[in-house]
Amino acid sequence: MRFRLKPIVISADVEKAFLQISIQPSDRDVTRFIWYKDCTTPEKVNGNVTAYRFCRVPFGVVSSPFLLAATIQLHLTQAQTDVSGAIARDLYVDNLITTVYSPEEGIHLYKEAKQLFSDASMNLRDWTSNSDKVLDKIQEIDRLPSASTKVLGLKWDSKADNIAVSNSINEKSVGPVTKRSVLNKVASVFDPLGLMTPSTLQGKRYLRRLWEEGLEWDAPLSAPMLLEWDNIQSALRQTTTVTIPRFIGPASASQPMSLHIFTDASKDAYAAAAYLQVQIPDSNKYTVNLIFSRSRLTPSANKPSKKQSVTIPRMELLGVVIGFRMVKFIQSQLQLQNNIPTYLWTDAKCVLHWLTTPHHLSTFVANRVKEVKSNQQLQFRHVQSQDNPADIATRGLQPEELKESSLWWQGPAWLAGDKEDWPTGKLIVTQEDIAEADKERRSPLITIGNTAAVINDSTETYSLQAAEQRVSSLRSLLRTTAICLRFIGKKIWSKVSSSTREKLRPKIPLAAMVFDDASRTKYVAASDLSIAEKIIIRQHQRQNFTDAFKAIDSGTRHPLQDQLGLRLDAEGLLRCHGRLDNAQLPEDATRPMLISRHSKLSTLIIRKFMRVSFMPECLTHLPRFDRSTGFHKGGQL
Numbered sequence: 001m002r003f004r005l006k007p008i009v010i011s012a013d014v015e016k017a018f019l020q021i022s023i024q025p026s027d028r029d030v031t032r033f034i035w036y037k038d039c040t041t042p043e044k045v046n047g048n049v050t051a052y053r054f055c056r057v058p059f060g061v062v063s064s065p066f067l068l069a070a071t072i073q074l075h076l077t078q079a080q081t082d083v084s085g086a087i088a089r090d091l092y093v094d095n096l097i098t099t100v101y102s103p104e105e106g107i108h109l110y111k112e113a114k115q116l117f118s119d120a121s122m123n124l125r126d127w128t129s130n131s132d133k134v135l136d137k138i139q140e141i142d143r144l145p146s147a148s149t150k151v152l153g154l155k156w157d158s159k160a161d162n163i164a165v166s167n168s169i170n171e172k173s174v175g176p177v178t179k180r181s182v183l184n185k186v187a188s189v190f191d192p193l194g195l196m197t198p199s200t201l202q203g204k205r206y207l208r209r210l211w212e213e214g215l216e217w218d219a220p221l222s223a224p225m226l227l228e229w230d231n232i233q234s235a236l237r238q239t240t241t242v243t244i245p246r247f248i249g250p251a252s253a254s255q256p257m258s259l260h261i262f263t264d265a266s267k268d269a270y271a272a273a274a275y276l277q278v279q280i281p282d283s284n285k286y287t288v289n290l291i292f293s294r295s296r297l298t299p300s301a302n303k304p305s306k307k308q309s310v311t312i313p314r315m316e317l318l319g320v321v322i323g324f325r326m327v328k329f330i331q332s333q334l335q336l337q338n339n340i341p342t343y344l345w346t347d348a349k350c351v352l353h354w355l356t357t358p359h360h361l362s363t364f365v366a367n368r369v370k371e372v373k374s375n376q377q378l379q380f381r382h383v384q385s386q387d388n389p390a391d392i393a394t395r396g397l398q399p400e401e402l403k404e405s406s407l408w409w410q411g412p413a414w415l416a417g418d419k420e421d422w423p424t425g426k427l428i429v430t431q432e433d434i435a436e437a438d439k440e441r442r443s444p445l446i447t448i449g450n451t452a453a454v455i456n457d458s459t460e461t462y463s464l465q466a467a468e469q470r471v472s473s474l475r476s477l478l479r480t481t482a483i484c485l486r487f488i489g490k491k492i493w494s495k496v497s498s499s500t501r502e503k504l505r506p507k508i509p510l511a512a513m514v515f516d517d518a519s520r521t522k523y524v525a526a527s528d529l530s531i532a533e534k535i536i537i538r539q540h541q542r543q544n545f546t547d548a549f550k551a552i553d554s555g556t557r558h559p560l561q562d563q564l565g566l567r568l569d570a571e572g573l574l575r576c577h578g579r580l581d582n583a584q585l586p587e588d589a590t591r592p593m594l595i596s597r598h599s600k601l602s603t604l605i606i607r608k609f610m611r612v613s614f615m616p617e618c619l620t621h622l623p624r625f626d627r628s629t630g631f632h633k634g635g636q637l
Helices: 025-031 064-079 080-091 105-121 130-136 178-185 197-212 223-241 310-333 349-357 363-373 389-393 398-402 406-408 431-440 466-471 472-491 498-504 509-520 526-544 546-555 559-564 601-611
Strands: 008-014 032-036 050-055 095-100 124-129 148-150 156-157 162-164 257-265 269-278 286-297 344-347 378-382 443-447 451-455 462-463 566-568 574-576 595-596 630-633
Touching: 008 105, 025 050, 064 080, 064 105, 080 095, 080 105, 095 105, 105 130, 105 498, 124 130, 156 451, 178 197, 178 223, 197 223, 197 269, 197 286, 197 389, 197 398, 223 269, 257 310, 257 389, 269 310, 269 389, 286 389, 286 406, 286 466, 310 344, 310 363, 310 431, 349 431, 363 451, 363 601, 472 509, 472 526, 472 601, 509 526, 526 546, 526 595, 526 601, 526 630, 546 559, 546 566, 559 566, 574 595, 595 601
Parallel strands: 257 344, 344 378, 595 630
Antiparallel strands: 008 095, 008 124, 032 050, 148 156, 156 162, 257 269, 269 286, 443 451, 451 462, 566 574
């Protein structure tokens, strides 16, 4: 990416780089290998086999690149000059690719770099540059013969100073077209800067279809799919024909710059595109050029019913997230100052609403909003869809059309003008936009170990299965639940405004009683344990008797209503009604709460009363148990 930032490029190569590094004599034994003097008679061993060892770092060993890089970096660090620092930053294994502002800087760099590597017994060769003045000072023997070369996989014409992506799709395929060969061709387009993202999107979507249809790796494609693949492959071949100017940065270090990120999403993909804006000296005009882009396909699901599990607003948020991460990546690669103006543009009103709303959001949205808002220097703006270049990356475009797209290469036209011509950024939000954004609104979620309490607009839910499985007695379960609820009351409930507490109290009456008590008392009270028991039983019932709850809510009949006289009390508990309804006894005795016999909770209750009555399990009888709970099919216990 730094390759495009300055006017003059200089590149070179370290000649036989690995072989210039000697291996310590004590380490050479680990590079031993066997060599046959006469390979035509391998059965002969005596006098035909010789053992050799490398004295230099061999090519192909896993550690060789590290040894080369560490050796060169140490040598350059010891030099402690501006040129050695620039080389250390811009050296990739054995390739030097650096940029300068003037030919004089380039000539100085060439001379000093030659001397630095000569002192390390290395030779920099294959020098090339887009500056004729620099080339004239490079010795003929050191020059690269051709004007066309590759720079980290990108094609670069040093005469025209243009770059293009490279691929190997022109190679003829052998055998039938399969999912394996399609993957090979799609992955062969090398585009690290994302310059051709709209043209490579179609191939990625096609490959995903092959996965969704469950094709085997080496199964031949059908005739209709082959026809579609031929069109896609033809478009991928044309990506190499699109050439763009290499230089997009300032002519001098003093020119003001800014960074603009555009994001968008569609049903197929979400994307972000970054543009570098450089002010033209002595004017209010700017040059704007694409510097980097990235796209991702929408998450795929095996079942068609789950295809839309990630909504378009969430996809828009994912686009903003990769745009945010792109800012950090570009700033680190270009070594831009943190104070450089940075803007993130999106056409998603719901995302901008999430970034400013004080309300609690769903976990998926809240985590990503928190990440995006962590950069205080980033300015968020709204852009119309027709002016959003990232929209092209989510829809896809053929190479011949992409070549002529000024929106993709230079961004919206107003970005090259004065800042006063930019969109005002005033967001016109409709009720539909607010309703769409509010679908992700949630009430606070408090998680304590394996116990979670969620307060929302319709009900209260306490997920206590994990705690239920980890305890050995009912008393431990009740105390654990009560302590967690009291903790929530002290740390969360006490900090909520009184109006909010009064609004939530009717919806969570049981929990609210514990929350209020926690702020007044220091220890767990008997009332807290009683409430904790009801909360546990209610959650147990909702998990084990879901059909009964649905029947009661819908007004239909359920078999348990006829068998046990099930009714829902004021606290949301299923109680069994019968002939004892009018008896002068406590409610827990006349209308016991329903418990499933196939649960850990029923086991804990039984154990509790076995201990109380000092009875072994084999002598336990159902009538001896607590009258407050009724076991479903208890006669089979």
